[in-house]
Amino acid sequence: MTDFGIKETLDILGVKDVNDGTSTGQHNFSNGEVIESYSPVDGKLIGKVKTTTKEDYDKVMKTASAAFVSWRSKPAPLRGEIVRQFGEKLREKKEALGKLVSYEMGKSYQEGLGEVQEMIDICDFAVGLSRQLHGLTMHSERPGHRMYEQYHPLGIVGIISAFNFPVAVWAWNTALAWVCGDVCVWKPSEKTPLCGIACQNIAAEVFAKNDLPEGISCLINGNYKVGEFMTKDTQIPLVSATGSTRMGKIVAKEVAGRLGKTLLELGGNNAIIVTPDADIKMTVIGAVFGAVGTAGQRCTSTRRLIIHESVYDKVKEAIVKAYKQLRIGNPLDENNHVGPLIDKDAVNMYVNALERVVEEGGKIVVHGGVLYGDGYESGCYVKPAIAEAKNSFEIVQHETFAPVLYLLKYAGDVNNALKIQNGVAQGLSSAIMTNNLREAEAFLSVAGSDCGIANVNIGTSGAEIGGAFGGEKETGGGRESGSDAWKVYMRRQTNTINYTADLPLAQGIKFDL
Ligand code: UN1
Numbered sequence: 001m002t003d004f005g006i007k008e009t010l011d012i013l014g015v016k017d018v019n020d021g022t023s024t025g026q027h028n029f030s031n032g033e034v035i036e037s038y039s040p041v042d043g044k045l046i047g048k049v050k051t052t053t054k055e056d057y058d059k060v061m062k063t064a065s066a067a068f069v070s071w072r073s074k075p076a077p078l079r080g081e082i083v084r085q086f087g088e089k090l091r092e093k094k095e096a097l098g099k100l101v102s103y104e105m106g107k108s109y110q111e112g113l114g115e116v117q118e119m120i121d122i123c124d125f126a127v128g129l130s131r132q133l134h135g136l137t138m139h140s141e142r143p144g145h146r147m148y149e150q151y152h153p154l155g156i157v158g159i160i161s162a163f164n165f166p167v168a169v170w171a172w173n174t175a176l177a178w179v180c181g182d183v184c185v186w187k188p189s190e191k192t193p194l195c196g197i198a199c200q201n202i203a204a205e206v207f208a209k210n211d212l213p214e215g216i217s218c219l220i221n222g223n224y225k226v227g228e229f230m231t232k233d234t235q236i237p238l239v240s241a242t243g244s245t246r247m248g249k250i251v252a253k254e255v256a257g258r259l260g261k262t263l264l265e266l267g268g269n270n271a272i273i274v275t276p277d278a279d280i281k282m283t284v285i286g287a288v289f290g291a292v293g294t295a296g297q298r299c300t301s302t303r304r305l306i307i308h309e310s311v312y313d314k315v316k317e318a319i320v321k322a323y324k325q326l327r328i329g330n331p332l333d334e335n336n337h338v339g340p341l342i343d344k345d346a347v348n349m350y351v352n353a354l355e356r357v358v359e360e361g362g363k364i365v366v367h368g369g370v371l372y373g374d375g376y377e378s379g380c381y382v383k384p385a386i387a388e389a390k391n392s393f394e395i396v397q398h399e400t401f402a403p404v405l406y407l408l409k410y411a412g413d414v415n416n417a418l419k420i421q422n423g424v425a426q427g428l429s430s431a432i433m434t435n436n437l438r439e440a441e442a443f444l445s446v447a448g449s450d451c452g453i454a455n456v457n458i459g460t461s462g463a464e465i466g467g468a469f470g471g472e473k474e475t476g477g478g479r480e481s482g483s484d485a486w487k488v489y490m491r492r493q494t495n496t497i498n499y500t501a502d503l504p505l506a507q508g509i510k511f512d513l
Pocket residue numbers: 118164165169242297298299300460461462463464
């Protein structure tokens with residue numbers, strides 16, 4: 001097979017063999033060690049990125065601080081116009097960026113394009129928002145007084161993103177932060193640094209073309225130690241971090257220790273409840289895409305199917321049959337459904353999960369395994385697997401970032417299924433498949449799903465950008481993307497204005513001099 005046009009793709013995106021991973025837009029200055037990015041698709045080296053030292057970071061922060069002073073003073077709709085242009089550039093480069101996402105991260109080309117589409121969508125959303133960003137007005141208890149609230153930008157927003165959505169999660173944060181008047185410093189995953197370079201190149205071009213100061217979009221690179229520069233830095237009022245619960249707990253502690261804000265989007269352990277009234281065909285599509293899409297490496301991936309005993313065998317049979325049709329292979333080949341895992345560590349975690357579920361008493365119903373040989377040379381391709389299990393198993397309680405689906409059985413009414421669903425530490429996404437109104441409403445009620453996302457008759461993954469995205473419990477409580485998620489990127493100020501010649505005090509207090 002050819003190189004799938006990767007060379008041309010890298011050219012279009014300005015990604016070189018060796019890239020400077022510390023950028024404020026027009027200036028690059030990295031003095032750290034080099035990270036090599038290998039594709040999980042074919043195991044080949046795609047490019048190298050120089051990482052950020054503390055001295056490099058300090059330079060970035062100086063430039064970002066200066067940029068903030070100028071950017072915050074631009075009218076919000078003007079900031080929106082810049083984000084509109086950024087969205088236009090993404091439209092132009094959609095195929096190239098989608099391909100790089102697919103090649104560097106391993107998700108299917110279709111999903112790579114989908115990810116860039118999420119970036120475009122959030123830009124459109126942010127453009128509209130730039131003419132809103134509204135606060136409330138309240139009635140004052142004092143005569144001749146006016147009271148209202150307004151939102152001002154926070155400052156420098158630090159973004160730490162994960163490998164599985166190497167470009168979209170950055171855009172969810174930046175598109176909103178930019179219209180809010182903030183500037184951003186981004187540390188992409190060290191597993192997908194070239195996607196970061198490509199995005200920064202696009203942003204830098206737009207800011208330069210509009211004669212805006214560099215530093216509105218900044219890139220830093222490296223491992224968790226580079227992330228720590230931001231979590232410890234009082235110049236960063238908000239750290240938005242996406243990744244594992246383990247990482248989130250460390251970030252939360254560090255940032256809370258200096259009373260900074262965090263927006264955390266962490267692990268999920270998402271379930272679909274399949275009730276006796278479920279449409280089986282829809283259930284199969286939703287569950288299979290949810291479990292094997294992005295090779296099970298979405299935070300919204302379906303990990304557990306909680307099936308009513310009366311339809312258990314039927315659903316199991318239909319899903320097992322669907323798994324037999326899955327084609328695993330190069331994700332840039334549109335005939336394949338499932339690409340590789342991100343790296344061999346992920347493969348080991350997958351293998352370990354399958355061993356653990358058996359040790360704990362589970363039964364494998366679709367055998368997994370690592371694939372070798374022609375087309376699988378990277379060693380990162382695995383077969384999606386299904387195991388019958390119990391919710392109490394330690395491994396089921398744990399988020400394994402791989403295509404492993406657990407089948408759990410419930411009896412009685414939907415409340416029993418909900419107990420199982422909510423009986424995990426994570427609380428990101430959830431779904432119910434039912435044509436029964438009572439079951440659907442019970443699932444959505446106060447005693448229903450405890451997750452940030454609760455869907456009826458669609459799967460757990462593939463959320464639209466218009467809704468607030470995030471979850472409860474160990475998922476971290478943050479909300480990104482749509483609805484009023486923008487508020488976290490701004491500081492709220494309450495203003496009371498007295499337009500009389502008297503100074504009455506609130507609460508009726510008299511203080512005459
Ligand atoms: C993630 O996996 O971190 O809902 C984000 C979805 C996508 C976003 C997933 N829109 O599956």
